[in-house]
Amino acid sequence: MAYSPASSGPISPAERIDAIDVLRGIALFGVMAINIVTEFRVSIFAQFVSYPSPESPVDRAVEAFLSVAVELKAFALFSLLFGIGLAIQFDRLANSGRRVLLLVRRLTVLLAFGLVHLCLLFNGDILTEYALAGLIVLPILFGPRWLLAGAALVSLALYLAMQGFPPPGLFPDRARIWYQVVEATRIYPTGDFLDVLAFRLRELPFIFPLHVFIIPRTIGLFLVGALAWRIGMVQYPPRRLLFIGLPCIGLGLALILAGLEALGTIVLALGYAAAIIGSARLPRGARLLGWAAPLGRMAFTNYLMQSLIFGWVFYGYGLGLFGRIGAASALTIGVAVYIGQVFFSSWWLRRYRYGPVEWLWRTLMYGEPQPMALSSTPQPTSA
Template identity: 30%
Template structure:
């Protein structure tokens, strides 16, 4: 999702804001890693139908110990952490592009706005024609908000990020609890909240029914209806605030060259890893435990109060563990075997948009009723095995493709529409060095 790759990538230890012929290879590897986590998360929560099923339906699929252990690992280490990482990288990519534009003394506004409009079109098509969980159109819309911060001070960006990430998850649910009580009374407010919850549950059940149908058209209409009904919800607004906050953290990281100047920030990366793991384990672990206790009715009358405060605690856990993942990659970049691991993931990251859309197409074909019809039928363990196999195929495909072409196919379309003309696609043939013996 960024600029053209050079035939000889920039070494990791020399990574910095680069010109159009180079890439920051660490970011490509990290983006590929994030894409894996997003795929696992989407598969467990949405493609498989879990988020639309009743608890008793989910329980019927689980083998008590194995599935419970996998679900706990997922909730603790994967759920929302990789979405946080992906959004962070989007903001960091914007920061790098803005720095390049400043170095060339050109304006980023027009080109970046066109990029966002094309991304919006791709995302809307994906959202309504393929899968209801698209994030691309949301990224495009919030990308225009990100443009407003391009000349803001670091202090301003940090304050807005803190408000969006840590304050809004507390304020919005708090207002949702207090205002209805103030306007209509506690009893009426409680009844209205139950009605909203019942409506949301019914909407998810209708979506599951539509996706389970053997009619492609039925699934398409059901997806569109669910998208329209859920688009203006309070939960979506809170989530969008979090996404923009993650963008802003990426913008700050790019300004400070957090992942471009690895030598200067080596000690900081070590501290990020330690504190990210230490506090992230506490935050994410306590959140998982509280949710488990609430579902089992162990919190009694205090359950609603815990629900109100969990939003900020959850977001903090997401941020801290995502920071630990970022720091781990930055520290691995200093080791030779780490570079070999990065070389495996970098092509996937270079084709992140293509691979993201490919994951959706393949997954709906496997899970939806008009495909293999696996929705609502697989335990967590089988979903994870399928994800690992499919992602391994994407790794192999990305390596094969980028040995022949400069961009992924959707990246080529995105770039060509942005600049108003078809971009060169095929790689130039490699020239043999002078005096080299023929093969």
């Protein structure tokens, strides 16, 4: 069933968004787990040079599990979700003469948030890349579904080709990467905020090639998400989504274990998305997974909040645990923060329409204050 703003479907729009928010809330756990284990705890480049860090058999088991089942898959899920969300906004603004202006403003504001986050808090930021990829994808949304499908295939094929044939000169040599890891291990756990900030800015030229390498996949998955919304796949009967999702999960894991990690990650992310959305739309699944919906509705706020908290935990202006604890201990801290965010998000959304950052984003997008308290009357621009 193709979606249109006035179409009816097997479930209401609110229920569809609830299922998407459940997926977003669960995907946020995966992003948190990878960020805290591989980027806040140690240098992001340590994985490329096998730099030693505190490890036990439990730590190695945690790292192995995250590598196979979560690493890059959570980010791929977020890319799919961003594409779905962008297509929803695009279609719902179809009758607005300001559609392009509003969506460009939305992505430009996101870019500003991303640059601040990237420079001041965490150079593993994904918001900047998502804003730039969104600006590339936006014109394609005016085209028919075959154009979305073709552009998605081209982008994903380019990403897969780059795995075997990376652009020459894109990545720095091993010695320069090793030096960055050594410097990170020296500065991050002991430096004050300005020391950490200065080093983070010096790391940016080394971070940039990673985004260049991954952005074709991001664009491709944005388009896959938009296409899934356009063809009504998100609105498929839940059991059909499970029928699609579970075999994709099995195939994705098999591809990863067979050494085809880039392709397997994409297939596994698609499987996760279909299985979780399908489960969340079943009565029992909605009861079991409903806790994740408030977290997903406030994913922007929670993502930035994690950077604030983890920066204080691992950097020298806080507890200075960078490079001093293993993966299992770091993940335990992350799980504790995540659980706290589950309760905080539920508490907040019983009182307000949006998370605080989500409210600011919408307000800047529409150019006028949006209603915040649940008792306030929604404005027409809030559609």
